[in-house]
Amino acid sequence: MRLxxxxxxxxxxxxxxxxxxxxxxxxxxxxxxxxxxxxxxxGAASIEGSLPESFFLEEILKTLPAQETGSxxxxxxx
Amino acid sequence: xxxxxxxxxxxxxxxxKAMTSPVRLVHFTQELNLDYxxxxxxxxxxxxxxxxxxxxxxxxxxLEKDQAAEYGVAMVPxxxxxxxxxxxxxxxxxxxGYEFANLLDAILMVSQSDSxxxxxxxxxxxxxxxxxxxxxxxxxx
Numbered sequence: 281m282r283l284x285x286x287x288x289x290x291x292x293x294x295x296x297x298x299x300x301x302x303x304x305x306x307x308x309x310x311x312x313x314x315x316x317x318x319x320x321x322x323g324a325a326s327i328e329g330s331l332p333e334s335f336f337l338e339e340i341l342k343t344l345p346a347q348e349t350g351s352x353x354x355x356x357x358x
Numbered sequence: 359x360x361x362x363x364x365x366x367x368x369x370x371x372x373x374x375k376a377m378t379s380p381v382r383l384v385h386f387t388q389e390l391n392l393d394y395x396x397x398x399x400x401x402x403x404x405x406x407x408x409x410x411x412x413x414x415x416x417x418x419x420x421l422e423k424d425q426a427a428e429y430g431v432a433m434v435p436x437x438x439x440x441x442x443x444x445x446x447x448x449x450x451x452x453x454x455g456y457e458f459a460n461l462l463d464a465i466l467m468v469s470q471s472d473s474x475x476x477x478x479x480x481x482x483x484x485x486x487x488x489x490x491x492x493x494x495x496x497x498x499x
Contacts, residue, residue, distance in 0.1 A: 281460050281494045281496060282460065282463055282464075282467075282474075284492040284494050285447045285463075285464050285467060285473075286467065286473035286474055286475050286479075287473070287475075287483050287490075287492070288446035288447050288492070289444065289446070289447070289467060289468060289471070289473045290473050290475060290480055290483040290484060291483050291484060291486050292443075292444065292446060293486060293487070293488065293489045293490060294446055294483070294486065294489075294490045294492065295430060295446045295448070295489070295490070295491050295492065296446060296447050296448070296492045296494065297448045297449075297450060297491070297492065297493045297494065298447075298448065298449045298450065298453075298457065298460065298464075298494050298496060299450045299451060299493055299494065299495050299496065300449075300450060300451025300452060300453070300457060300496060300497065300498065301495040301496060301497050302451075302497060302498075303393060303394060303435075303450070303451035303452065304433065304450060304451065307433075307493075308495060311493070311495070313495040316495050316496050316497050317494055317495060317496050318494070318495045319492055319493065319494045319495075320492070320493040320494075320495070321490065321491070321492060322489075322490060322491050323491065323493075333475065333476060333479055334476075334478070334479065337479050337482055337483065340490065340492070341482065341486075344486070344488060344490070345488070
């Protein structure tokens with residue numbers, strides 16, 4: 281959770297929601313949350329569990345359509 | 359009866375002394391049909407009483423739709439951690455147990471404007487030019 285929040289603090293385009301899964305069962309069920317933490321990216325891709333900072337960021341960047349600037353090389357590997 | 363135990367309140371007050379700028383907790387809730395709505399609000403009231411730098415704003419989700427939209431709040435209970443214009447960090451549900459520690463971390467991080475990320479990550483995150491919505495599902499234990 282901490283990493284998602286850190287990203288949100290660094291860039292206003294990023295929104296980090298921390299969702300208490302048991303209080304929002306419909307949403308949890310929609311995103312097939314069976315174990316936590318589980319991170320959903322733009323309502324589609326997901327990351328299960330906790331990852332170290334650089335891996336978590338790479339996983340997020342991989343899901344984005346190619347950007348015009350920055351992040352050269354990111355997303356090269358499947 | 360308070361939700362925060364006396365000893366916990368003392369420790370939290372101590373931790374919040376590390377705040378370097380004010381943080382607003384913008385809370386959206388509703389009176390009826392909301393599990394833990396009342397407890398969540400009470401917890402935030404107790405928490406915000408532990409630092410002069412922490413201000414709690416409570417909004418009625420059903421009556422204040424414009425405010426909810428402004429803060430991007432889609433469901434309740436919701437708490438947005440704000441400092442200046444930034445409002446990208448939200449908590450949905452009651453931040454109890456492990457999530458309470460998480461909330462404290464978020465408050466301190468926002469107050470100190472320090473994400474704690476490596477220089478390399480900061481650069482990559484700053485280069486992102488499209489909106490990203492991260493929904494992290496957690497449980498209190």
